[in-house]
Amino acid sequence: MKWRSVKIASLVISIVFLLFGCSSGESAGSSNNNGDQVELTFMYWGSNMEKQAIQKMIDSFNKSHPDIKVVGQHVAGDYNTKVNTLMASNELPDVAYLGTSLAKKWAQEGKIMDLTDYQDQYPALKERVAQSYLYYEPGKNVGNTTASEIEMMFYNKSLFEEAGVEVPPSKAEDAWTWDELIKTAQKLTKDSKGRTADESDFNPKEIMQYGISIPSTFNGWLPMVLSNGGDIINEEGTELTLNTPEAKEVFQNIHDLIYKYHIAPTPVQMENMPATSVSLQTKKVAMAIDGQWALLDIAGSGVDFGVAVLPKFDELKTIFLSGASVIFSSTEHPEEALEFYMYHNDPEQVDLFETGLWMPIQEEYYTDEAKIKEWTDNPAHPEEYRDAAINYLLDYAVQAPEIDIINWDQINTELEQGLDQYWTDAKSLDDVLAELEESVSPLLEGRYPSE
Template sequence: MKIKYLKIVGLILTVMVLLIACSSHSSGKENGDNKSVELTFMYWGSNDEKQAVQQMLDSFNKSHPDIKVVGQHVTGDYNTKINTLMASNELPDVAYLSASLARKWAKEGKVMDLTEYETAYPELASRVPQSYLYYEPGKHIGNTTAAEIIMMFYNKALFEEAAVELPPSEAEKGWTWDEFVEVAKKLTKDSNGKSPDQPGFNPKNIVQYGVSIPTNFNGWLPIVQSNGGDLTNEDGTELTLNTPEAKEALEKIHDLIYKHHVAPTPVQMENMPATSVSLQTKKVAMAIDGQWALLDIAASGIDLGTAVLPYFKEPTTIFLAGASVIFSSTEYPEEALEFYLYHNDPEQVDLFEKGLWMPIQEEYYTDEEKIASWTDNDVHPEDYKEAAIDYLVNHSVSAPEHTIVNWDEVNTALEQALDQYWTNAKSLDEVLSEAEAAVNPVLDGKFPTE
């Protein structure tokens, strides 16, 4: 009888232990502790971005007492850090990631497929089309963290001094390339105040350039595409910069530096301050840069204007941004998704109002009240809506980092070749021949766009 009693008691205790364990595992919460589900969020960015992200984390944790998210801000080589964590199986739950690496890891099953959550979370299906990161047809891992485009910034005071009409903010009224060059000449000055179109101009002693333009793909690709050219063929297996359309655009950008003397050389660019300081100190009158530069430019206090890029045949800019992903290794996918949807909500993060980011939610481009919520402030100039919002919606093309498989390897090989052209060390034909030999072997197609 005693043995039977002990067996019954033992069975009851075992069941109780199992029930408690199952309850704890299924909810991820401990009795009396509403913050037992802990997530880690790894991200990059400046101190301003770090402060804004931390405010967002504090707000999320306060409004979600059952979830605690701990931020991990990385200031060094982010890719090296995340690859090290991948190798040691110590990945965060949610993180920033380059768009190229995000899709690579998605195909390997290391990043969560969010397509299946669209029914339960409708907000996943109402975002800017270019922001989706598809890794297989019909399957995506979510979106870019924000939206960004390449555009033009300018110092209005320098235009007034030169008595030159301000750049167009509407794409349909954008400057032709020749119009752009003529304006850039008028805004370029040597130490004696002479412009390139005036006798006695000294190209070796320029104190103010008409424009600065990056010599990486951010600067030249939208110009190439505006002329009907492109980086690769349609299936992403062959470099196509050797076409007449692409070559013409590349040559015209090269002429800005070495023929017209209205833009600094790559070496000079390296020694110049950031765009915000260059515009503020009148080292340049116009600057082609990413929309994200608005954060620092607005803080410089100049009378700022924004404009669309000059073009050849069709107004064109590129859409580009880093990704935010949920790793498949997370123990709490639904809680991670809840945070994922929160972390770049314009109502929760002030980086949209401050000028670093543009939203990925479609309503912030179509609803006038929503548009005003992030642009009606001292940071965004009056012409910003046309120069950035309308430009993104109607004239942006996804950047190659969002479309080209193996983009990191492709870009490294491409830049090594093209740098010789931008530094005037080799002719364009020589450089493109070398680029084809280096790039074509690593081109491996394109990712789907839907």
Template sequence: MVNVRKLPILLGTLIFVTAVALAGCGGGNAVNGSQGASPNSSNGSEPAAETAAPANEGTDKEPVTLKYTFWGSPQEKKAVEEATKKFTEKYPWITVNAVHIPESDYDAKLTAMVAANETPDAGYVHGELGEAWQKEGKFINFNEMFAKDTELKKEDFLDYIWFNGDDPSYTWGISTAGETFALFYNKDLFEEAGVEMPPAKAEDAWTWEQFVEAAKKLTIDKNGKNATDQGFDKANIKQFGVSFENWYGPVMAHIVNNEGDLVSADGTKFALDQPEAVEAIQRLADLINVHHVAPNPVQAKSIPSQAVALQSKLVAMSMHGQWINLDLGAAKVNYDIGVLPKMKRSVAMGISGVSAMFKSTKHPEETWLLTKFLADPSGALNLYRDGLWMPTLKKWYTDPALVAQWAENNPSHPPGFKEAFLNNLLNNSTPSPVYYVKNFGKVSSMAFSALDPVWLGKQSADEAMKEVASKVQPEIQGRYGR
């Protein structure tokens, strides 16, 4: 997410959907809602005020129809449509036309809508496109809406989730969900190998050396030898100790753990060629090419998704985003979660796609009501309970009764979730560069595509980043206010 994707970036899920069809759920694999959520309807635990309106509310208002655009798997589509129906139950005079668009086509179709004066009232926006459009003033300023709202304050939300414009007082977008990265692991494989489970608390995080040693013991060749054994066959591995994806999100999660960044603190210089970033990238590459505990890019193509890799025991650990809780829980995998291994530190890097309100709407007040409603998990609790999203409202992290509604007693939130994800994101987080680096899309695309030969072992991280630095530097335009 929620593309953060990044945000974007993503794995297909057809094989997994087939594999878990009997379990009644399937999903994709991407940040910001490119995964699916269980189609299960609400279990009735939400406050009644969130799902039903007073009988006479809205009877004297003119009917309004809002267009809301979004991407996501079939399961997420169903969940968002159910949420917008609940919204209409609460606000009977407002009908929502929820328009689902495949993520691969999203930017092109949204751009065409805007050009044809058929702009939606609100919806998902990729950060790169949103950054360009905020310069043209296409979005409603969240700060202006909060200033008029008597029920909700900006301080009610997680601190890092805002997308700001060139004017520091202009907040044009909000994270669609709370999202970050941690260390997922198959408990059965740890028990078989006699390896201690990774810690869930950041203060207890494995050192990088401890993590590598565990990954070696969990990497098994066709003859049953692990990567610490003499005679280990690195050319015929049947089970890898760990896997990770190499788009900017997972890689940056380790770079920030080593106190590196995409651009310098003053926003003037490319920073992935600096020692902190280079060391973190090289450590990841060494998992593939030196320690032989992670699949190389060619081998990774045979793995449908990180969730499937854990479920099918192709890997013992996956350094990935919280959204794969959806697939792991639906498939009833015996898994748990630890924090990422530390370099100089172990922190949660917040990431997500964007939700925004378009300034061209003829119904700004109703669009604000919809945006607030969708930001509250009560409106679509299954998106959170089934593992796809984490909330953006702080109270859903701090109020035990609310936490129990989504993060307890369900297969998508194992014991380690609260420490590794919930508490870590709330109390020990830092934002991804997508929130503050200007011209992020161009800078990140150029920088991370230059790492392809590093993952293949054909170039060192230092060589690759120094080589691309002169090309990226002209694209560095500064940082947005935090």
């Protein structure tokens, strides 16, 4: 009898608490009228290492925000196909990575939240690196790139010591000229008998170590074209401007690195070579032009490496490029999505800045000495990093075409297919550029606003 009485009393107490909870409105730890925890989905790409870091960030967010539960969705395959399929089926995540060109296109179609109106609510949205803003209409942006990234140069220090030549400069004012790059790369290119490319008996058919590797995509040639006073399109975005003396000089000079001086691998050889980190570690190349994100793997490879600014023609330049982070307009929880959006690439919450994959978009991490040390005072960031990356980004980085040029994805497909015929020595530069004018011109629709 006593046990039955206890059970009845417990049941009564439970009912009382339940009724009290229902009558008091929103329960503790909840942010909606149903008293339920809000659930958000966050879709992203990246390597296994990035996946682990992102999941760690998600777990931390969920722990510090008990009224919100974020579920991560890592996509290892074709990300664009996945997100387009979800768009077609109206099953989009709340927050996601997205290519910057697609992000702006969908913003114009109203599929992505405009964050301009939230800048007073989140002042930090107004305190970010200028190049990171994704404006799709004058005065309207969908937020920022996920991180800051630039094209720069990496090198194997031990190979420079062996060759007895000076390492590439990290300071902008000391940037190599193109001729200085050639002369140094010649001394660092070796055949199977150890002869260098500046020796008369050098055998270009038996190269064991290249002096320099450069991507054949726009990441490799565009910084040089900009440095030489050229560009992909005119200021209005209505005309292709690669068939100009400024751009043609750069294309010819890069081509000469491969076929005249034999100090850089061909595109086919590049495809068969390992990643930059392994190529530097195994001495396949002495210097490599790559995105800043390569720092993560290079630092983890154990190679004694350094970082430097790119060579220049006239004025030193690099490009600022990164994927976007966006909130889809279809989210049912915009306020909670914004809370996570502000959190997901905060250097205080994600160790991908310290490990070298990302550079911050928050201005304070470039101006506040203590903040700078938080993400750079570690083995992944060599001593010269501040000059070769931070100062380089702030003073010389121009938004990449994927951020700047309307319809870039289609334009880039044409450019890559056309220029590949030149990089592989299948067609002359004049023929390739003439064909590109015909195929690219109908795709030109201007530039996006910069503010």
